[in-house]
Amino acid sequence: MEINITAEAVKKITEKTEGREGYLKLKYDTDGCGCAVNGVVAMWFVPEIEEDEIAIETNDKTVYLEKSKMVFFDEQMKIDFSQSTNCFQLKSPQQILNGHMSLIIKEKTD
16 A cells, blocks of 8 residues: 655644644544444544554655555555645545545543
């Protein structure tokens, strides 16, 4: 799998995560979607990675994905940032996986 992060997206991710320690994760989120095959791709910044997550090296930051959800992602993807919509976008040559993606900061809970 190959993930490229555009310069604009790198800038925005850095702005939003500055001063925080954590990991960038693409999450296939099924909460409130009905079943496991109905979901939406979300981008999370998490304090810890889970045991079942795999690391994908990118041109900038390592991105983590749940191994069991890899089927929902394309082989080549790009994380971009749209100034006009003020949102991140996850795209592949075949499709737009999420054109209005936020970066959700997950805090560590004790």
